[in-house]
Amino acid sequence: MPGRARDADATRDDLLAAARRRFAAEGYERTTIRAVAGDVGVDAALVIRYFGSKEGLFTRAADLDLQLPDLTGVRAGELAKVLVDRFFAVWEDDDRFLALLRAAATSEVAAEAMRTVFATQVAPALAAVTDDRAPERAALVGATVLGFALGRYVLRVPPLVDMTRDQAQAWLGPALRHYLLD
Amino acid sequence: MPGRARDADATRDDLLAAARRRFAAEGYERTTIRAVAGDVGVDAALVIRYFGSKEGLFTRAADLDLQLPDLTGVRAGELAKVLVDRFFAVWEDDDRFLALLRAAATSEVAAEAMRTVFATQVAPALAAVTDDRAPERAALVGATVLGFALGRYVLRVPPLVDMTRDQAQAWLGPALRHYLLD
DNA sequence: GCCAGCTGTCAACAGTCGATGACATAGGCT
């Protein structure tokens, strides 16, 4: 019980949290297993034992659950607000999203993971409010929020960084509404 | 004159072209100087002699000139078409943009270069057609096209990949118009 | 014809990385 108890599950969780921070801040290639292990105060070999490989660690660290609500019956005027709220929550509560976004630019595995998020989470949720061309609409909504997140969290373009959640909602709302309903 | 003439300028150009292809396809970290040199059939040390370092090579390879036209007096209905046309040209005529986009996700140098493109090319061009909140509007237009490019060329989201230039224009047009004029 | 300098090569270094397998230690169960 003194200091670190020998609790494999807790160590695994710590490693995943550290991996998320590193992947989100530095991308896939610049993140080293040694650094992640060091953050937790553990040997790098343990990471390999627990997750098999660096790719295995990433896959486990960056699995993303958007938890999009059921949009059936949501009024058109409320749609964008609900979506933007949810995306902001995903972006800022956890490092998973940023880890996935940064890595997706250079890793085919991560890009595939991102496509899967689109296909299994975004598209089905939006299908409830669009009657035609659902895949295109979902892709355009995704591109919109990805572009915003890229500019705000990765490129750090000043006007996007300084924007409040409400301002972002006011700007993105009509665009999302257009992609979903026009 | 047989085979490769000993022409330093031509070799430099070949190296830059090869570097653009590699950076665009694999990102900054996965691109090795040895591979770029190998593509041209030259020793890796020569790359260092010509460009100083890997970062120097990247900077020279990924300098981007959008050549945005003067938008003064362009009718509101034509604005989006002009912009989308120009961006498609930049995306598909050269690998510079993709190299910069991919690298910007993991390299602070590349992110800074991207911010500079925003500040010195996009924002001034758009300032001609917006009267207030020009920086925000420019940033949102940038985020829109970046998000689209990310989905289409990097993540390869099927609906975006399959979209024709005209379809993209039809979808993006109203969104850009909103960001610029509303 | 020959030398000087531009163009390019070669070998190597110093560091880092992911991954492996042998080894140590702690702690619960009997």
Place this chain on the structure above:
DNA sequence: AGCCTATGTCATCGACTGTTGACAGCTGGC
């Protein structure tokens, strides 16, 4: 208490990286 397994460490391997300095060969000007 004593053992057995889960947990974690250590040393090391082999490959690859950016970068450097010494060297080689071609070519144009005197």
